[in-house]
Amino acid sequence: MQTPKVVILGAGYGGLITSRQLEKTLLNGEAQVTLINKHDYHYISTQLHKTVAGTASDEKITLHIPDLLKTDKIQFKKGTVQGVNFTSKKVQLESGEFIDYDYLMIGLGFDVSTFGIPGVEENAFKIKSFRSTKAIYNHVLRQFAAYKEDLDPSRLTFAVAGAGFTGIEMIGELIEAMPKLCLKYDIPVSATRIINIEASASVLPGFNKEAIDFTESYFKKNGVELMTSTKILECSPTTITLDNGEELPSRTLIWSGGVRGNTLLEKLDLPISKGRINIDKFLRVQGMENVFCIGDAALFLKEDGTPLPPTAQVAIQQAEVCGPNLIASLRGEQLKAFEYHHKGTVASIGNKAAVGKVFGLKISGLFAALMKQVIEARYLFVLGGPGLVIKQFLKIGKPHSELAISKQK
């Protein structure tokens, strides 16, 4: 009998932790596993807002994928997935290459939802990948440099759309970055503006009142202009049009208005709702026995019929079940139903403050910020053990490369 081929698409949270599970449990020669990812580095998506603001070095945010694979049970292949033929069981790469599989795991992550608001797709900056966030950082630097020449205030007006989880984390980093950038370019901090635009009546919809109050007063203390109950109608390269009639002169709108599944998923012949693939309780694509899907790409419905949110916490827990289920499938054993256990949510507001709830306990301020670091360290621990935690912790922030990377969609 031929050795079964397992192919994992995407080396994000879901794809990497699934790979770790396979490495731990597969017997030598039991399966031929290939992990495919667009780049040869994994980026820690939960920290991408730090790359936007330049508050963390590239080395802290990205990890070389082959270094994370501990055994030769998994082969890494750098490649961009273009399509999948589920009948002939082949993955097609942009390079024109085809990869055969017997079992497939789709972990292709998220894309940004812009809700068709005119100009947003073309002109707003999206927190989507390491490259996209690096491009925003380079744009920010260019605005500082250009301001020295033309003193155009729109260059130093940084707007963030959305005051949900990602929007708040983005604002927190901008608060920290502004004084450092002003010092670097010899510009007074008073020349900069940070604006947060949110359609709901408060920041952090769905969070507890203490978290909302803490965040709003932290913003006020740090000069953030918070515009709640305000919708963006249109965005041009130099202006943001709001539903209160205001035309905001700004060359930087960072879009944190929401996420959906990777747009590539719509091109696949699979059951899809709201941009995400419908999966069953064993994390298999509905109606398919050899194709699994997890993380932001997957739509998993809870017993009450509501979907699990697109979070790293969900992707990691799903991967911890998906790995064993893949192995059970190829061994012909019983699969385990996935159950989600919510441990809490903590949103950082820069390095020194955060808000949230962990194991039912409401937390805010410095203690919450420390808790956030513990959560990030735990992920590294699951991925690479104590060695990786220490290695990442010791990495001294090298300055960001200021080379312009063209804005990627």
Ligand SMILES: Cc1cc2nc3c(=O)[nH]c(=O)nc-3n(C[C@H](O)[C@H](O)[C@H](O)COP(=O)(O)OP(=O)(O)OC[C@H]3O[C@@H](n4cnc5c(N)ncnc54)[C@H](O)[C@@H]3O)c2cc1C
């Ligand atoms: C700024 C920010 C902060 C966040 N903070 C938190 C938080 O604090 N807590 C939390 O739980 N969640 C948080 N999230 C959400 C979390 O990052 C995602 O839910 C998580 O990354 C999903 O994991 P995933 O494996 O599904 O996808 P991803 O981690 O996005 O991985 C997808 C992988 O697929 C690759 N890929 C995509 N397309 C292709 C292709 N065509 N071919 C080959 N490879 C491809 C990508 O390069 C990537 O490596 C945050 C997200 C953002 C953006």
